[in-house]
Amino acid sequence: MISKPEAKLEPGDTPALSNAAEQTISFAACLLGTVASAGGFMLGYASGQISGFFPMNDFAQRFGEEQADGTFLFSAVRQGTIVGFLDIGCLLGALLAGKLADAAGRRWAISLMAFFGCVGTAIEISASRGRWVQFALGRAVTGVSVGSLAVVVPMYQAESSPAAVRGLVVSLYQLLVTLGIWAAEMVNWATEARADSGCWRIPNGLGVIWALALGVGILFFPESPRHAFRKGHAEEARHTIARLAGLDPNSPGVEREMAAIKAKLDEERRAAETRWHDMFTGDRMLYRVALGVVLEACMQLTGVNFFFYYGTTVFKSTGISNSYVTQLVFGSVNVVCTVAGLYLIHRAPRRAALIGGAACMMACFFVYAFVGHYSLDHEDPMRTPAAGAVLIAVSCLATAAFASTWGLLVWSVVAEMYPSQYRAKCMALATAANLLWNFLISFFTRFITDAIDYFYGFVFACSCAVAVLVVFFFLIEPKGRTLEEIDTMYILRVPPNKSGKWRAEDVRH
Structure with missing residues (x-):
């Protein structure tokens, strides 16, 4: 086992040669990365929409503070609370995500947290006049969802993607974050002229679509091969690696990667619990x-x-x-x-x-x-x-x-x-x-x-x-x-x- 710089490697622990040269940019790997990255779209959409709500008259009248002249404004504290509760929820979700991903698996953790985002959206949309705290708490619940996804999605992508395209696939998460922000801004721009609550409820409610698409779509993809291997499903891991790398399951590249994963797992098991x-x-x-x-x-x-x-x-x-x-x-x-x-x-x-x-x-x-x-x-x-x-x-x-x-x-x-x-x-x-x-x-x-x-x-x-x-x-x-x-x-x-x-x-x- 490697424990310090001068330590010798056992023959079975020799790291695998990089397989990047043998791998192809497979459609399966790109599709997996894109679908999983919908978690990034959810984060971007939730983050990008809120700044457009505050100038909307109906939103201000429902959740703002009435002034002496009859107008409605948001104090720095109230506005900061409504904006910041999403991040508070994200923080809690991120801290919980690791345990959930290890217990339920990467794929099921993504699906469960995506569906949980629908709960937050429902709380926000149902907030009535004066219930700004309810709206803020709904954003916190949404934050738990997208914060968990911010941990599990890049982890799932990194563990599943071939080395040749891993950076590209994981980076799709951030691309979808930016697209989510842009989409929220576009929807806000399209609805801001409405005089009723649809000006903010329509952009808010659309978040359910992205959550359902991810929650269902991710279940059509395999579990992370490294997580599957750790759970004793070696053949499942082998076929997933081969499919995502565009290689035959018995090819030398797949064999080397399987050997490297096994060597690391054996090294962990030789150590204390x-x-x-x-x-x-x-x-x-x-x-x-x-x-x-x-x-x-x-x-x-x-x-x-x-x-x-x-x-x-x-x-x-x-x-x-x-x-x-x-x-x-x-x-x-x-x-x-x-x-x-x-x-x-x-x-x-x-x-x-x-x-x-x-x-x-x-x-x-x-x-x-x-x-x-x-x-x-x-x-x-x-x-x-x-x-x-x-x-x-x-x-x-x-x-x-x-x-x-x-x-x-x-x-x-x-x-x-x-x-x-x-x-x-x-x-x-x-x-x-x-x-x-x-x-x-x-x-x-x-x-x-x-x-x-x-x-x-x-x-x-x-x-x-x-x-x-x-x-x-x-x-x-x-x-x-x-x-x-x-x-x-x-x-x-x-x-x-x-x-x-x-x-x-x-x-x-």
């Missing part, structure tokens, strides 16, 4: 848990959600005052660049893409902070059109950089870095960190910008600089590796800056 705290004390596990948590936190602290929350303010400098048009602009940039990023991540190393994306966002936020604070006329932005144009350009560029790199890759690299016996729990913890920071940003941004206005960009710029350092010094290059090879590289303490050239056959018996 796994307890929950072993996810921190296991071989190089504290390093990997901390890295996953930091990467997921950095994904939020790159600041892209700031543009989605406050893009309306930026675009007012060009005379665009319709908030629904603003949302569509950013949403469209997000979708287009996410699609372009799928090609990038299939070709480029993960480390280089993450470092380049964070560096670009850092530069954008420095420009944003300086121009917004010193050059933009805050009282009448129309008097400084050049500054407004710069803010729009860097906002769109930062969104593009995030969509094509960090938005796609973090889910993938985090899903790949843990061994099977810890993967569910570790991914739950890492995803919880992502959702916690998402909540903190969504709830406190309005208070922070009221205090330091555009200087808030410096916070995100410094966070992006930290993200560059974290990836360069700590993340091992996973592109083209099997999950078992990645685990071995962390255990052997392969230097991250040299990990792209490491070969499994370099390990000596």
Whole structure:
């Protein structure tokens, strides 16, 4: 068993050679990734719709606070609570997802959590006038659903996909998140002119369609081969690997991957019984848990959600005052660049893409902070059109950089870095960190910008600089590796800056 860098491998424990060269981009693998990624669409749709509800008259009259002049507004606390309860639910769902995925299996966990999302939608839609707390609690229930899916879907994709296309397949999750946001914005734009409750109830109710499609559709696909193998279903695992890789079940590539999975499982069983705290004390596990948590936190602290929350303010400098048009602009940039990023991540190393994306966002936020604070006329932005144009350009560029790199890759690299016996729990913890920071940003941004206005960009710029350092010094290059090879590289303490050239056959018996 490998337990430290200088340890010898037993002959049966030799990592498999990468099978990427033998594998094809099979239709089955792409279809599995796309259907499972509907969980990402649910998350994006739930997140993207709420900002469009607040300007709707019927929504404000039902859940807002009446003013002396008869208008209805939302205080910072009430608005932050309604928005943030989705993230609170997501946090709870992420923490519960690991146990559920191990107990029920990845596929059934996805189906159950998808159906649970329908409960949250029903609570939201049935909220009557003045029952804003009920609406917020409904968002929390929906959050439990999509938060669990944010853990289990990338895990299922990573464990099922061939190494040749694993990054691409897992990244489909983020693509569907962006499409969900864009779809919510489009539906809001189509219904916002209605005078009745259909303006917000129709967009809300459509969420049931995506939940039912995922809950039923995922049951037509096989269980994760690695989970199936751990449960004693070796032949099921073999045929799933072969089908998704486009290979014959008895081909050398499938044999090597089965041998690698068996070697890792045998290694786990030779060790003492796994307890929950072993996810921190296991071989190089504290390093990997901390890295996953930091990467997921950095994904939020790159600041892209700031543009989605406050893009309306930026675009007012060009005379665009319709908030629904603003949302569509950013949403469209997000979708287009996410699609372009799928090609990038299939070709480029993960480390280089993450470092380049964070560096670009850092530069954008420095420009944003300086121009917004010193050059933009805050009282009448129309008097400084050049500054407004710069803010729009860097906002769109930062969104593009995030969509094509960090938005796609973090889910993938985090899903790949843990061994099977810890993967569910570790991914739950890492995803919880992502959702916690998402909540903190969504709830406190309005208070922070009221205090330091555009200087808030410096916070995100410094966070992006930290993200560059974290990836360069700590993340091992996973592109083209099997999950078992990645685990071995962390255990052997392969230097991250040299990990792209490491070969499994370099390990000596």
